[in-house]
Amino acid sequence: MLDFCKCSCVTLLTTADEPESHILCDLNEPLVDHTEGQLFLNDTFKIIMEEVLCKGTDIKHKVCEWKEPKELALLLDLELRATGEPQHRLLQRVQDVAKYSIKTSHPRFMNQQFGGVDYHALAGRFLTEALNTNLYTYEVAPVFVLMEAEVLRGLRQLVGWTEGDGLFCPGGSASNMYAMNIARYQHFPEVKSQGLCGLPRLNIFTSSDSHYSVKKGAAFLGIGTDNVIIAPSARRLCSFSVSVYQGAVPFFVSCTSGTTVRGAFDPLDLIADVCEKHKLWMHVDAAWGGSVLFSKQHSHLLKGVYRANSVSWNPHKMLVAGLQCSALLLQDTTDLLRKCHSANATYLFQQDKFYDLNLDVGDKSVQCSRKVDCLKLWLMWKAVGSIGFAERVDKAFNQARYLVEQMKKREGFHLLQEPEFVNVCFWFIPPSMRGKEGMVAPVIKERMMKQGTMMVGYQPLGNKVNFFRMVVFSPLLTQKDMDFFLDEIERLGKDL
Amino acid sequence: MLDFCKCSCVTLLTTADEPESHILCDLNEPLVDHTEGQLFLNDTFKIIMEEVLCKGTDIKHKVCEWKEPKELALLLDLELRATGEPQHRLLQRVQDVAKYSIKTSHPRFMNQQFGGVDYHALAGRFLTEALNTNLYTYEVAPVFVLMEAEVLRGLRQLVGWTEGDGLFCPGGSASNMYAMNIARYQHFPEVKSQGLCGLPRLNIFTSSDSHYSVKKGAAFLGIGTDNVIIAPSARRLCSFSVSVYQGAVPFFVSCTSGTTVRGAFDPLDLIADVCEKHKLWMHVDAAWGGSVLFSKQHSHLLKGVYRANSVSWNPHKMLVAGLQCSALLLQDTTDLLRKCHSANATYLFQQDKFYDLNLDVGDKSVQCSRKVDCLKLWLMWKAVGSIGFAERVDKAFNQARYLVEQMKKREGFHLLQEPEFVNVCFWFIPPSMRGKEGMVAPVIKERMMKQGTMMVGYQPLGNKVNFFRMVVFSPLLTQKDMDFFLDEIERLGKDL
Ligand SMILES: Cc1ncc(COP(=O)(O)O)c(C=O)c1O
Ligand SMILES: Cc1ncc(COP(=O)(O)O)c(C=O)c1O
Numbered sequence: 001m002l003d004f005c006k007c008s009c010v011t012l013l014t015t016a017d018e019p020e021s022h023i024l025c026d027l028n029e030p031l032v033d034h035t036e037g038q039l040f041l042n043d044t045f046k047i048i049m050e051e052v053l054c055k056g057t058d059i060k061h062k063v064c065e066w067k068e069p070k071e072l073a074l075l076l077d078l079e080l081r082a083t084g085e086p087q088h089r090l091l092q093r094v095q096d097v098a099k100y101s102i103k104t105s106h107p108r109f110m111n112q113q114f115g116g117v118d119y120h121a122l123a124g125r126f127l128t129e130a131l132n133t134n135l136y137t138y139e140v141a142p143v144f145v146l147m148e149a150e151v152l153r154g155l156r157q158l159v160g161w162t163e164g165d166g167l168f169c170p171g172g173s174a175s176n177m178y179a180m181n182i183a184r185y186q187h188f189p190e191v192k193s194q195g196l197c198g199l200p201r202l203n204i205f206t207s208s209d210s211h212y213s214v215k216k217g218a219a220f221l222g223i224g225t226d227n228v229i230i231a232p233s234a235r236r237l238c239s240f241s242v243s244v245y246q247g248a249v250p251f252f253v254s255c256t257s258g259t260t261v262r263g264a265f266d267p268l269d270l271i272a273d274v275c276e277k278h279k280l281w282m283h284v285d286a287a288w289g290g291s292v293l294f295s296k297q298h299s300h301l302l303k304g305v306y307r308a309n310s311v312s313w314n315p316h317k318m319l320v321a322g323l324q325c326s327a328l329l330l331q332d333t334t335d336l337l338r339k340c341h342s343a344n345a346t347y348l349f350q351q352d353k354f355y356d357l358n359l360d361v362g363d364k365s366v367q368c369s370r371k372v373d374c375l376k377l378w379l380m381w382k383a384v385g386s387i388g389f390a391e392r393v394d395k396a397f398n399q400a401r402y403l404v405e406q407m408k409k410r411e412g413f414h415l416l417q418e419p420e421f422v423n424v425c426f427w428f429i430p431p432s433m434r435g436k437e438g439m440v441a442p443v444i445k446e447r448m449m450k451q452g453t454m455m456v457g458y459q460p461l462g463n464k465v466n467f468f469r470m471v472v473f474s475p476l477l478t479q480k481d482m483d484f485f486l487d488e489i490e491r492l493g494k495d496l
Numbered sequence: 497m498l499d500f501c502k503c504s505c506v507t508l509l510t511t512a513d514e515p516e517s518h519i520l521c522d523l524n525e526p527l528v529d530h531t532e533g534q535l536f537l538n539d540t541f542k543i544i545m546e547e548v549l550c551k552g553t554d555i556k557h558k559v560c561e562w563k564e565p566k567e568l569a570l571l572l573d574l575e576l577r578a579t580g581e582p583q584h585r586l587l588q589r590v591q592d593v594a595k596y597s598i599k600t601s602h603p604r605f606m607n608q609q610f611g612g613v614d615y616h617a618l619a620g621r622f623l624t625e626a627l628n629t630n631l632y633t634y635e636v637a638p639v640f641v642l643m644e645a646e647v648l649r650g651l652r653q654l655v656g657w658t659e660g661d662g663l664f665c666p667g668g669s670a671s672n673m674y675a676m677n678i679a680r681y682q683h684f685p686e687v688k689s690q691g692l693c694g695l696p697r698l699n700i701f702t703s704s705d706s707h708y709s710v711k712k713g714a715a716f717l718g719i720g721t722d723n724v725i726i727a728p729s730a731r732r733l734c735s736f737s738v739s740v741y742q743g744a745v746p747f748f749v750s751c752t753s754g755t756t757v758r759g760a761f762d763p764l765d766l767i768a769d770v771c772e773k774h775k776l777w778m779h780v781d782a783a784w785g786g787s788v789l790f791s792k793q794h795s796h797l798l799k800g801v802y803r804a805n806s807v808s809w810n811p812h813k814m815l816v817a818g819l820q821c822s823a824l825l826l827q828d829t830t831d832l833l834r835k836c837h838s839a840n841a842t843y844l845f846q847q848d849k850f851y852d853l854n855l856d857v858g859d860k861s862v863q864c865s866r867k868v869d870c871l872k873l874w875l876m877w878k879a880v881g882s883i884g885f886a887e888r889v890d891k892a893f894n895q896a897r898y899l900v901e902q903m904k905k906r907e908g909f910h911l912l913q914e915p916e917f918v919n920v921c922f923w924f925i926p927p928s929m930r931g932k933e934g935m936v937a938p939v940i941k942e943r944m945m946k947q948g949t950m951m952v953g954y955q956p957l958g959n960k961v962n963f964f965r966m967v968v969f970s971p972l973l974t975q976k977d978m979d980f981f982l983d984e985i986e987r988l989g990k991d992l
Binding site for chain 1: 523524525526527528530532533534536537538540541543544545548549550553560562563564565568569572574575576577578579580581586589590593594596597598600601603607608610612613614615616618619621622623625626627628629630634635636637638639640641642643646647650666667668669670673677680687688689690691692693694695696697698707708709711712713714715716717718719720721722723756757810812818819820822836837839841842843844846848849850851852855862863864865866867871874875877878879880881882883884887888891894895898938941942945951953954955956957962965971972973974975976978
């Protein structure tokens with residue numbers, strides 16, 4: 001049975017025909033049965049392989065199995081009860097969860113910036129889960145403390161920094177927030193102990209297409225969303241007169257490299273000039289576009305990024321590292337990150353340890369428990385190399401180009417703009433829907449979900465009514481998938 | 497080979513003797529080879545089973561394989577290069593990562609509050625990783641939106657609330673921070689848009705044994721660590737005169753149910769009286785002790801918890817759900833969580849969707865991407881039932897009791913105090929070390945790490961010099977492990 005496990009413990013632990021229930025609180029017996037547990041895990045692995053990774057990536061199968069919430073709740077029988085269930089019932093549950101979940105690795109999942117699958121990354125994630133440790137001390141995470149430093153070094157190098165600092169954070173929103181907090185601390189170190197009370201009002205600058213996490217961050221940090229000054233365009237961000245905001249003190253500019261919807265890149269060099277002149281912290285939110293730095297051909301889109309003070313970069317998006325994988329990178333070499341966030345808890349960060357205390361990186365974070373997010377990226381980087389990543393990026397650009405060209409040949413498709421990146425934003429308007437453009441996307445979206453053939457997102461933006469945003473980056477995508485995409489939009493919308 | 501995968505796609509995808517390298521940017525071919533990838537994942541799974549789950553939980557094997565950082569860096573060959581590596585080399589890397597990582601599932605890992613393994617939880621975590629979705633909309637996470645709501649409901653029920661709100665957060669520190677932010681918003685809704693500037697100074701109350709995340713949170717939220725008023729003891733927290741703090745406005749009291757080091761429980765009912773009187777938000781940090789609510793016998797330790805406004809509870813600690821799994825629970829039924837955190841991003845939370853928009857829970861969070869942390873807990877709850885969890889909690893208490901009794905029979909062991917919970921804090925002082933008590937623990941710790949026989953934490957606290965903190969909760973622990981623990985402390989310290 002357990003032929004994958006050749007070590008002695010399995011046979012040792014085999015408990016033959018022992019009854020299932022444990023004697024309550026017998027201190028001689030563990031409450032976990034390894035053999036049974038490992039069998040369950042093995043069976044789950046088979047289901048994952050079959051349902052999620054084989055069928056779930058096969059275009060002959062659906063990308064989603066739409067159910068109304070009430071029906072789905074019934075199907076899943078979610079209720080938590082007093083007594084447990086037998087293994088076969090639990091395996092059925094695993095199967096159901098897989099069945100009714102969205103197949104985000106499917107080539108026809110283009111709904112978000114995290115579709116696709118990379119098997120090396122996934123292997124790294126399984127290993128991370130099994131090792132279940134916390135990235136705060138060298139003591140409990142020796143491998144990952146060193147590995148995280150190396151991965152951050154590799155990413156910083158692409159930004160153009162030979163030195164610096166950084167941390168993996170639970171998502172790009174958190175990375176952006178961290179940057180804001182560190183910038184604030186650099187300008188006003190007393191804020192850590194005394195808070196904002198007594199300080200002047202602070203201002204943050206960003207452009208209208210920036211990610212909403214800038215506003216969420218400003219609210220969370222006590223700065224306030226009204227104090228996020230939104231430039232109507234990225235270029236206008238540079239011409240902002242930073243002193244006119246009614247006595248407020250500007251301290252932070254958040255540029256975007258790869259905006260969420262349009263995939264636009266702010267002119268970093270121009271903004272850097274303004275930041276230098278006014279001594280503002282320059283942050284680059286490259287959560288989406290950062291991975292372009294791997295590509296010789298396209299890295300010019302982030303020209304000047306090395307002049308930033310901080311960069312957020314999400315390998316869980318374009319590199320398909322898997323959720324979550326977001327790096328905050330800092331140019332700082334003065335230990336600002338630790339100074340800003342440290343609390344020096346003695347139960348974790350004892351001062352009389354027998355190894356270099358700088359390896360206990362946990363106090364750089366505002367988290368205590370912190371997941372290991374570096375292994376998956378490290379393993380895939382080892383597997384394909386920087387060249388492999390560059391190839392993926394270049395292919396994504398070409399694929400987006402191909403899609404745009406095909407779109408131009410077809411009736412009814414209207415580009416929002418020529419894409420700068422791999423976001424292809426467009427309206428599809430059948431003749432009957434002229435004047436009712438904004439109503440098309442929601443209907444087509446509902447139809448595709450209910451038929452399960454594909455998933456793509458739509459949204460309004462500024463004064464533009466609902467348009468589709470296709471994001472082309474998954475290494476699973478082929479030209480055929482692009483063609484299918486266009487055919488399918490037409491098919492779903494033709495009778496409107 | 498791939499016998500676990502019976503669906504057609506594998507055979508379809510088998511690419512026989514095709515060369516490894518892809519034609520650069522051929523749009524007809526995906527950059528991911530499913531067959532090769534799935535084989536790699538399968539091989540990784542075998543290594544995980546053997547190294548992490550069999551050997552890694554077997555007392556005949558070491559809990560850690562200590563290496564000096566420099567040596568370990570060399571052994572791991574961490575450097576990220578331009579070109580990729582062949583599969584067998586990558587598998588060796590998987591093996592190395594497993595080998596040199598701490599075996600946190602090992603029965604002799606008692607270093608932290610997350611040791612042990614639960615196979616159902618682990619199966620849920622593997623499935624979560626494979627499904628790789630984001631808990632923000634029903635569209636991309638239909639199963640998990642419903643499941644999270646159900647799990648939160650189950651946890652709230654144990655707190656004593658039939659209604660309410662909540663969210664899984666990336667760790668207990670984040671949950672505590674969320675609570676602070678929501679309380680602040682409830683007191684001063686304008687803070688979201690205007691920030692703290694113009695508001696009076698705010699005060700937070702907590703006791704000296706509370707977790708450091710209260711201070712970290714206060715700093716991050718712009719409140720300032722000096723504005724966290726630390727009561728010298730939990731009882732004193734109730735007698736605080738809340739009006740004397742120089743014009744500051746108190747708004748938040750953070751009680752602890754199960755303190756990190758001592759495992760103490762604040763008197764919630766008494767504190768609730770004070771909070772009610774002064775209209776303060778009462779938060780209970782039950783990150784560590786919350787799971788006690790499953791036990792009929794011990795839940796009195798949290799008596800009065802239902803009177804709180806919010807509760808943080810980490811099933812990744814005592815329930816061994818695996819990192820990360822932390823719930824923030826709210827008594828509120830006025831949608832405070834969403835109002836406080838929402839940014840209404842149109843690209844995610846379209847208003848013209850074809851399903852109930854309340855199912856798009858993402859805007860309750862300050863994260864954008866949010867990992868699915870509920871499946872692992874749901875699956876293990878289904879597997880063992882509330883009764884199974886209660887059994888584990890009761891057993892942990894008994895196990896701790898047993899350890900204490902044995903300790904009292906041995907020379908050289910001195911309890912810091914009678915434990916209230918499963919934290920057993922003690923000094924071990926061989927005769928020669930009288931007067932040098934604080935120096936013992938670091939030496940024993942170094943020895944146990946280097947020999948790899950077990951891991952347990954130590955710390956100073958207040959005016960107490962270094963003492964060990966043993967946390968007894970893993971369902972893998974037996975009486976024999978307790979005996980071993982004491983023998984081993986003696987063995988490692990006897991020649992001091
Ligand atoms: C430009 C940009 N910044 C930040 C984020 C937030 O990243 P995360 O979802 O990891 O919080 C996103 C996510 O879509 C993004 O597109
Ligand atoms: C009482 C208490 N609160 C909060 C936390 C923080 O939880 P996390 O490590 O998930 O951030 C801990 C962790 O040790 C804790 O013991």
